[in-house]
Amino acid sequence: MEIVAFLFVALCGFVFGSFFVVVGIRLPKRESFVTERSRCPKCCKRLNWFELIPVLSFLCLKRKCGQCNHKISSIYPLMELLTAILFAMSYLIFGWKLELMVALLFSSLLIICLVTDLFYMMIPNRLLLFFLPLFIILRTVEPLEPWWDPFQGALVGLLLPLLVIILSRGGMGMGDMKLFGLLGLVLGTTKLLLCFVLACIIGAVIGVLLIAYQRVSLGKPIPFAPYIVIGAWIAYFNGDNLIDLYITRFITFY
Incomplete structure (x- = not known):
């Protein structure tokens, strides 16, 4: 049961990590990150579901957009992986305690700040x-x-x-x-x-x-x-x- 919970939290980290990168890129530009689907920053092609799988899509697409071959930033898989690690670490340290919520939100804030500062300072x-x-x-x-x-x-x-x-x-x-x-x-x-x-x-x-x-x-x-x-x-x-x-x-x- 513990291993299932650990994997679940880590999986949530991968998913949320992908979302946090989008938030970090769009929020300073005042673009919607809720209603608008993910797209290629160059050709604006909307990404299909199989192009949104954290880390795996980046590797399968060979770091390029499937339509215009625009190079995809390595920040996407790095932040996804880092968020998963932090989420999993938080669960290992705190378990199902209220401090786990603090740790997850704390890591979420820092990931988004990291993205916004790297892209826009x-x-x-x-x-x-x-x-x-x-x-x-x-x-x-x-x-x-x-x-x-x-x-x-x-x-x-x-x-x-x-x-x-x-x-x-x-x-x-x-x-x-x-x-x-x-x-x-x-x-x-x-x-x-x-x-x-x-x-x-x-x-x-x-x-x-x-x-x-x-x-x-x-x-x-x-x-x-x-x-x-x-x-x-x-x-x-x-x-x-x-x-x-x-x-x-x-x-x-x-």
Whole structure:
């Protein structure tokens, strides 16, 4: 029974992952992602059901549109696979608990933010506003310890990036600041700070590598949301272990 539930959640991840890519691409352009069927971005051919099977369709079509041979972005299967992994991981960690709903919505938000930032270097306000009441309700019903920590985390998540924006004169976008505020509501204060530190470290390391290999030029803006997403996932799923490790190995040592 457990294996059936695990496979069901993973399958839902594949299906929703495909939908999240469509949302991430269409939402910033204010295009409908509910009533309009998926189509080729070049020739606008509407896709048949067998062209919408997550990952498999991408492989069977050999990464091309069946009509115009336009190359299909690898982001589609990658996000589908990543969503399935995150959904399955959430089930393995939390089981059929209310926190599973938090984990699934949290992963959904981050996947869509990842897509929007990679394609447009923006995080739509409408996306954050959609998830905001859901997380408020869930953190009220399934609170952290202490109960007010999510709201303190949200405040810190807004103020800390705002300080960076002011001091660096635009080194971080307002969309990133709003995203951190929403993440603080889910993670709480301590894990939000861990997420922020991890995002900055990962962003700095990858940024230096991209510049060193001349993939981006110095001073050119690059999407920061992918690093926030990685930091948020690490903090949410493994934050307690990392914080305990830091306290026992470093703070206790000194």
